[in-house]
Amino acid sequence: MNAFNVIEYLKKEPFDIDEYLLMIGRAELLLSRDEEQALVEKAQQGDEEAMNLLLWSHARSVTNLANQYKHKGASIQELLNVAMPVLQKAVMEYDVHNEESLIKYAVPQMREALEKI
Secondary structure (H helix, E strand, O other): OOOOOHHHHHOOOOOOHHHHHHHHHHOOOOOOHHHHHHHHHHHHOOOHHHHHHHHHHOHHHHHHHHHOOHHHOOOHHHHHHHHHHHHHHHHHHOOOOOOOOHHHHHHHHHHHHHHOO
């Protein structure tokens, strides 16, 4: 699968939240632990396609988390533009030998960034 660049897509103006939600709703990128670890290793070596696949596979979780911060007055696009780069950074820092999943590792970091909005 050729994954689009999620980070660039979220910067698109005008941002169509309905289109975005449709896209992540159709995503069938449920990765096994082994698949996720292999993609993380590739992404950490500079493979952009692997990074995009990881971001895309977690887009629904990131969106659900961002929605919890809508009360702060920011648009969902602004919230996603804060959270998704944090996930991207977490991919680069993640230890594939860690017992927790990538998303569990990244959520506290995303929450911290979203709290600052």
